Amino acid sequence: MPLINCPECGRQISTAAEACPQCGHPNRDISPTPSGPTCYSCSAAATTRCQRCGALSCAMHLQNIYVSHGRGGAYELRCKSCYASAQAWQVFGFIVMAIIIIIILTVFIAR
Incomplete structure (x- = not known):
């Protein structure tokens, strides 16, 4: 040896x-190495899941975002890709809302 x-x-x-x-x-x-499931982004032990796709994650790699559901909404913990998707839909919603407001204002001003 x-x-x-x-x-x-x-x-x-x-x-x-x-x-x-x-x-x-x-x-x-x-x-000691973590014996259970690990985070999708690092080697830390997974403590929770993404509320949209179910990816296992440590608390450090989940992001909180408000998501509307029908008549209400809630804050959800999302992984990086699901968080980016939710942000894109929020921006899209704001743009559609602005276009609708502009159309309504032009109709009322034209009268």
Whole structure:
């Protein structure tokens, strides 16, 4: 087995050793990896879903947006692509509303 120097005490240890037998310094990175589902955008553990497409995400990569539903509306948590889609529909709605208002005003002014 190949030997390496312990980064803490300098003693030679096996590459297969979990820790240095002299000082106990860990030889391998023992950081736990998330065992459950991970975020669509990063390696963090997924804590919630996009309310439109259901993509698993951490709280950091979901964005809150107001979406109208028929006579009412609600705030929803959306992933990046669904958020962009909702924003585009909001802009489209504002443009249509402005055109309707302009048409109504021109009809009333023409009378």
